Amino acid sequence: MKTESTLEKILVSGQLAVTSECGPPRGALPDKVREKAEMLRGCVDAVNVTDNQTAMVRMSSLSACIIIKQMGLNPLLQMVTRDRNRLAMQSEVLGAYAHGIDNMLCLSGDHPHFGDHPAAASVHDLDSIQAVDMVRKMRDEGLFQGGQKIDGPPKMFIGAAANPFADPFELRVARLAKKVKAGVDFIQTQCIYNVDKFEKWMEGIVDRGLHEKVYILAGITPMKSVGMAKYMKNKVPGMDVPDELIKRIAGVPKENQAEEGIKMCLETIERLKNVKGVAGFHIMAIE
Amino acid sequence: MITAERKPIEDLINSVSSCRRILLLGCNECVTVCSAGGRKEVALLSSALQMHFMKEGKPFEIKEITLERQCDPEYVEELVPHIDSADAVLSMACGCGVQEVARRFKDKVVLPAVNTKFMGASERQGVWAERCAGCGDCVLGMTGGVCPIARCSKQLLNGPCGGSTKGKCEVDPDIDCAWQLIWDRLKALGMTEKYEENIPAKDWRTGRGAGPRKIVREDLAS
Numbered sequence: 424m425k426t427e428s429t430l431e432k433i434l435v436s437g438q439l440a441v442t443s444e445c446g447p448p449r450g451a452l453p454d455k456v457r458e459k460a461e462m463l464r465g466c467v468d469a470v471n472v473t474d475n476q477t478a479m480v481r482m483s484s485l486s487a488c489i490i491i492k493q494m495g496l497n498p499l500l501q502m503v504t505r506d507r508n509r510l511a512m513q514s515e516v517l518g519a520y521a522h523g524i525d526n527m528l529c530l531s532g533d534h535p536h537f538g539d540h541p542a543a544a545s546v547h548d549l550d551s552i553q554a555v556d557m558v559r560k561m562r563d564e565g566l567f568q569g570g571q572k573i574d575g576p577p578k579m580f581i582g583a584a585a586n587p588f589a590d591p592f593e594l595r596v597a598r599l600a601k602k603v604k605a606g607v608d609f610i611q612t613q614c615i616y617n618v619d620k621f622e623k624w625m626e627g628i629v630d631r632g633l634h635e636k637v638y639i640l641a642g643i644t645p646m647k648s649v650g651m652a653k654y655m656k657n658k659v660p661g662m663d664v665p666d667e668l669i670k671r672i673a674g675v676p677k678e679n680q681a682e683e684g685i686k687m688c689l690e691t692i693e694r695l696k697n698v699k700g701v702a703g704f705h706i707m708a709i710e
Numbered sequence: 711m712i713t714a715e716r717k718p719i720e721d722l723i724n725s726v727s728s729c730r731r732i733l734l735l736g737c738n739e740c741v742t743v744c745s746a747g748g749r750k751e752v753a754l755l756s757s758a759l760q761m762h763f764m765k766e767g768k769p770f771e772i773k774e775i776t777l778e779r780q781c782d783p784e785y786v787e788e789l790v791p792h793i794d795s796a797d798a799v800l801s802m803a804c805g806c807g808v809q810e811v812a813r814r815f816k817d818k819v820v821l822p823a824v825n826t827k828f829m830g831a832s833e834r835q836g837v838w839a840e841r842c843a844g845c846g847d848c849v850l851g852m853t854g855g856v857c858p859i860a861r862c863s864k865q866l867l868n869g870p871c872g873g874s875t876k877g878k879c880e881v882d883p884d885i886d887c888a889w890q891l892i893w894d895r896l897k898a899l900g901m902t903e904k905y906e907e908n909i910p911a912k913d914w915r916t917g918r919g920a921g922p923r924k925i926v927r928e929d930l931a932s
């Protein structure tokens with residue numbers, strides 16, 4: 424074990440882990456965080472708390488993580504390299520760990536172009552792979568990125584994202600290998616709708632033995648309606664929604680579409696449970 | 711080259727509206743090549759301004775000069791006989807040229823007539839695209855000759871991100887994904903193993919990280 428993280432314990436034990444997410448509110452109301460997180464109590468092993476997701480300003484991930492921690496749940500701090508340089512990221516990691524938050528996810532983040540502050544400058548002092556490397560070094564070597572010693576290193580269980588559906592497909596296993604090389608402990612994938620393609624990607628992972636070095640949590644998002652399915656297909660970069668899926672959800676009456684979406688997720692989960700290398704599920708319920 | 715685009719005519723009219731005599735300066739280097747501020751553009755802007763102020767019935771004189779290189783003190787010196795007769799200088803050079811004229815003539819207002827954009831190359835007739843961000847420590851040798859800093863929208867040194875779609879960047883389908891280009895080049899060169907070498911965090915001090923930069927060549931400096 425590299426950390427004291429409950430998520431790590433579960434994954435090491437070989438049980439399927441389940442994570443989900445809680446997007447902080449677009450305001451300063453702590454009860455909004457509590458309401459949402461409460462829904463996840465008893466259902467998940469860790470709660471991802473997004474970091475200015477889709478480049479829209481929200482309550483900071485760390486503050487919402489602290490609220491969730493105080494509720495007795497297990498938060499997972501997401502951190503994008505878009506909004507912070509290496510100083511700010513490291514101080515955030517120290518702060519999070521001081522509050523008992525010991526899981527995190529290093530991401531590059533959506534481009535500001537997609538959000539509500541398109542005029543903002545992106546930072547990208549580091550990329551997500553360099554961020555993983557930095558947090559690993561803080562934990563395993565007790566050193567800051569700049570090389571100085573840390574007085575009380577943070578023992579973070581370090582995650583990153585992977586999108587098996589983005590292009591070029593032939594690079595997607597190699598990019599994961601780079602994250603493993605940087606020291607990532609677990610991966611949460613993009614929402615899986617094209618299960619065949621995902622399985623092909625997992626084969627590549629298993630062929631290289633990467634599944635023995637990193638825990639892969641398969642990303643699941645229930646479709647709520649045919650409208651959402653079409654939007655995901657056409658508007659969200661790097662999302663792969665097969666036509667059959669759209670056809671299937673379009674084939675049921677509107678009031679039953681959400682239920683059908685959940686049914687499809689359960690089928691996907693059942694199928695993926697048998698895929699070698701899948702260590703758990705990351706369920707992203709989009710509001 | 712350094713690329714630039716002329717500011718909108720209304721902005722330029724506004725910026726010189728309190729002047730009676732202006733010196734309109736072009737530059738024969740980059741801005742000539744990218745058709746933003748060479749001799750030809752100086753002549754066009756000059757007539758547009760004269761026409762405007764003539765219509766308004768306002769006295770307005772303009773003198774056109776295009777220097778060989780406006781970022782070079784040696785050529786800027788050529789302005790000495792002309793500078794006093796102008797209330798202000800309107801420069802069509804890049805930001806470097808504007809500043810060189812301002813540095814030389816301390817009591818003269820120098821106004822920019824173009825927006826300086828980026829270091830780029832010509833893609834085809836009339837199209838220029840960004841290529842280099844001047845990071846001061848070139849990594850093109852590792853990336854198949856395609857710059858991840860200037861050409862990836864997130865300046866990822868270990869891309870591509872999860873938004874790369876059919877060779878295009880998630881930010882805009884008109885932008886090629888730099889990491890797709892890098893991968894294609896590495897493949898063509900038989901250097902795909904390079905891809906899996908993690909590029910470490912960049913030392914931005916060679917770029918803008920340590921403040922304004924200077925090159926001093928002891929062998930040449932006087």
Ligand code: SF4
Pocket residue numbers: 841842843844845846847848849850857858859860
């Ligand atoms: S790596 Fe740096 S110097 Fe080389 S092209 Fe890119 S920005 Fe310019």
Ligand code: SF4
Pocket residue numbers: 861862863864865866869870871872873874875878879880881886887888889890
């Ligand atoms: S799509 Fe390609 S160019 Fe655009 S941000 Fe991602 S890696 Fe960079």
